[in-house]
Amino acid sequence: MENFKDNSIEKGGDVTIHAVFTRHGEKEYVPGNSETGLTEAGRKKSLELGRGREEVDLIKPYSSQTLRSKETAELETAGSPTANKGEYRPRKELGFQFDPNSDFVKEINRISREIIGDNRAEKDPELFNRLMGQAAAAQTDYYLSFSDKKPDAIAPSPKEAAAGIAKMVDNYLRMTERLNSGSVLDLINATHDLNLSAFLKEVLVSEVDGNRIVGFNSINDIGGTFGYNERFEVLIKTDSVGVESHRLLFRGQEFEIDKKKFQELVNKK
DSSP: OOOOOOOSSSBSTTOEEEEEEEEOOOBOOBTTBOOOOBOHHHHHHHHHHHHTSOOOSEEEEEEOSSHHHHHHHHHHHHHSSOSOBOOOEEOGGGOOOOOTTSHHHHHHHHHHHHHHOSOGGGSOHHHHHHHHHHHHHHHHHHHHTTTTSOSSSSSOOHHHHHHHHHHHHHHHHHHGGGSBTTOEEEEEEEEOHHHHHHHHHHHEEEEETTEEEESOSSGGGGTSSOOTTOEEEEEEEEOTTOOEEEEEEETTEEEEEOHHHHHHHHHOO
């Protein structure tokens, strides 16, 4: 990792890391091909999000190995006003592979057909979008119900998917002590909606009727599934002597990350 601005102390003081974890942008729909790139709208949105970021010392893109995620991370980075752009790196922790012929995928498809139906072209766009949201929520809850069990021979269990995100966050937390004081970084991590939902299911702390709640029962409890380009940010900061704090920013709110559950994920093999 490169070194940046040097203030009054050598390393780790007054460092800020914006660790952005985003779902990929809108992908092209090609029957029989799930590994497509972004649509023109998806490319435009990713660039716009980059242009809306503040200028920092470095912006660096990471993603799963799917084309749609790679394009999302690279385009958001390309659009950023930050001149110092790090080299793209794929990260296996951000990936989500599955067996397209598994019972898991068959059930995912059945949920879609049951809620949306087969003849999508005949539906009013507003109705179709609403049904899509309902189907996505049901599919996400179905996946999360597997907890620490793999839904098929290839796909990660929800806890494995959550652990991948947690280990990346942990790496970024450790990164602060290696950076010159005063450094500000944007780290763009493009991944998939189920990975993001799995992480929040494990560590998100909210208050409900005065009670501290870790996780959620249904994805609808936190406002539904992740739309294209939707994200959460782990904002990592150190003070002038390197003491670290972090917050999770999601849908306009600030949340605590449960430290015990987070560490369990980091330690998961």
